[in-house]
Amino acid sequence: MKHVRLMLMTEDLPRASLALAQTEQFHPDSRPPEEQALANLPGRDYRETFAQARSRLDKIARVVELNENPALENLRVIDHDELEALNQKLGALWEEASHFEESFRGIDEQERVLREQEAALANFANLQVDLGALKRKTRFLDFYIGLVPRVNVSRLEGSVALAGHLLLNYMQRDNHAHVIIIGPSGERENQLGSVLGSAGFQALPIPEGITDKAPEELEADFRTRHLSLEEQRAKLQQELADWRTAHRTPLLDAQRALLLAEPLVTLDPSIHGVKSLAVLCGWVPARALEALRDGLQHHLQLPFALEERNPTAKERPLVPTVPTHNRVLAPFSTLVKQYGVPQYGEIDPTPLFALTFLLMFGMMFGDVGHGAVIALAAYLARDKLKNFAAFGIAAGVSSMLFGFVFGSIFGVEHWLPALWMAPLEDPIVMLEVALVWGIVFIIAACSLGIYNRFAVGNLEGALLAPHGLVNLLFYLGFLAGGWNLATAGGFGLWPGLIVLGSLATLAVHQWRHLSGPTGEKILVVAIETLDTVIVYLSNTLSFLRVSAFSLNHAALAIAIFTLADMLGTFGTILTLILGNLFILVLEGGIVMIQVMRLQYYEGFSRYFSGDGHEFAPLRLRLGGTPGKS
């Protein structure tokens, strides 16, 4: 990976952004420049205009549903003037579109008021009130019938009382209250108009001829009004569809233009400059550098300079890491990312993770039948699982392979001849195999961790950090001593010296890095040293679970067959089906969790920092979903 610094004229920035986006190999570096003179931010106006235009297009898309994905056939530069003009155009279009939105809202509101009116009249019918009398405003009586938001009723009641009126809250529906306000006509009447406006009062007029019409006629009137509103809505929808057709091309053009302008906006935090000079920094894979230079030469009209250099030791944590693109490894890569992204220079643990994951899963859940079910289920659900289908199929195949090794099919161990042996045949050998597997895994993980620290220039860490070279020496000495103890009855001189020497080195290293009273330092160093011994011992024993689960798998199958033998034909079939389902779901799930645990805690914690960040190059959003930014 190379650090590049591109110096160019400000007016060439849109072209540069397009060229960089086209190569898809430029990861912006947004650190502020070291030179104080480059403190200006030349792309700020462009970003502001873009953000407003994007927002307007999104709002239009909300109203007219722009479902098409525009293809970017001709890549071209969108300069600030064009973007500004587009923004103005979108502003005008949004104004038109927002009128449609408001009109739909208006129809909804009218429908709501109509429903409230129907409810109010039904209520009055029950009260046997002469609505005709209420409709005739008299010289002496002033009254209002309508709706107010429920939370305003109490205050409005006080206010109308001050104007000499009475408020009757006769019905409540949703968040609104139906009220009648009544009082003497006169001077104070004028005070109410303003209060009612502040209270969000909405009049519910009493329909014409209310006293002369039969209930059926009134119902027919309301139906007619509902139909009229529906017609208005349909007409408006048609107008909106026509509007969409009329403006389809400019809207698609606008979408295209914004997609082309987007790279410069994405780059904005990384652009600095002074007067007409702009400076842009980023990370580029070494192999892509020439293509990037060619792209810039092809697109830029004015002179530019592209400087490149290797990342400094200090910058290493900032250098992005290119992710694994292998399709088969993609699901494993996703699981690795749950722990973190490898730092630049570190070995990508994905291939090792995939291999060891499958080996451990297969050994812990080795069964031809169960493995085939897992693989088949993953294959059948490939549309839903997407990338993870490959993961499921690989786990199932691994389980099947180990099923052949153990001679197990759906827990039956006499149908297939074992290529090696059934786990329960010799459990001690199984445990020994798991122990050796664990030792090899830990040594490999520590070695990788040491290499990774060397690779990123962390020499002290490679030697003395947890799981560094001195730790590995201790572990090897510890293993040799353990072997001597088991075979010859004594720990042995050399292993003892290696163990004590490495522990002493670690203790001294810790002592030097501790601050505090001497007593506290002694305590911490003693506990940490003891912890090193316990951690390595327990970590090694932790791998015994690899064989423990293979034994568990066989034992569970025996339990199910024993149970099935005790029942009749139907019971046997049912027990076998449910039992195998139980093994598949529950044991399969537990095995998966245990393998992940071994990978994360015994593996990644030793060799993988996970504090890197992914290479995310600038690119054009081809065929992006309209309306989403």
Added chain:
Amino acid sequence: MSAAAHAYLNTRVSVMSTRLLTPERANNLLGLELPELTERLELQAVIEDQLSAHAKVRALEQALIQTLLADVSVLIRPMNPAERALVLSWARRYALFNLKTLIRGKLYDLDPEAIRRDLYDLPPGLRLRRDELFRTENVLELLRVLEQGPFSLLARQAREVYEQKREPFALEAAIDQQYYSDLARQTMRFQGDSLQPLRRLIGALLDRVDLLWMLRFRFAYSFSPSETFYQLVPSPRLLHRERLLDLVNRENLRQLLDALPEPLATRMADAEDLIEVQRRVVAHQAEETRHILTQSASGVARALAYLMLREMDLMLLFALLQGGLLGLPRDVIKSAVDPHAFGAAANAATGSSPLAAAA
């Protein structure tokens, strides 16, 4: 809230309240020149030389608000959800200031950059969806966007009022009215030991707001009693609903002040104008708030009381700094702030914050 959390919160409030200004400290600050004042408050870096006077004032205000909101974030940590919601609702007024700035900007078509400069930078719990609101094309669209979030009730009410009246004043009054109503509603939902002190605390706040609004609406804007009453928020303390109904009917300032309940009536005995009334009612609120801080056992009431007093202190400091930045004569600045309205505990000790150390 558990007893342990109460004890923790009370201890925190007690420790933090040592930062509050006493009248002596406030008087001491009044005697300082601007450079000395900014140095003692460690605010020199905030008002860089190249900034305009307006920008300096905004930067100072922002810095002081950040100080207050930092206290809010510390105090809400041990609170239960209802208590936290109440304190955050109180602090939400700064988000409403931003909302009003945005509304004014949309109404008067101000320069977007100028609007952006005038917005306060608030922590996530109080922040409006600024960018989204900023990019709306008009006030109605802004209020519709606001209806999608935690301000939905307030925004809907404000929009309905604006649609009916199309008056900027009505819109801002509806926002303020909703804000204080919500605060009063949340207070009345409390039960147990916290209810009474909170009623007194929020009551004192609403008494102040109601009295000033009442005088302004009735006698400065010549609103009718009906319209004035509608804009008020009945207080759970002195100016409750029935009292407000009586007061808004009074014909002039003197009659209204004479009809106030005790102790407000005595306090306002010889007040001649709105400025004097404001000074005295603020002092009354500060006294009530100090009483809750020193006498109450409720953690949430004490925390809120502390924050209110702290805000008053910060406003005093802001007034001093602003006066200095605008080059106002010292006697004008002194007449604009009343140090006797401030000061928390009589035994206030020196604290560790720059603002406490300033005294």
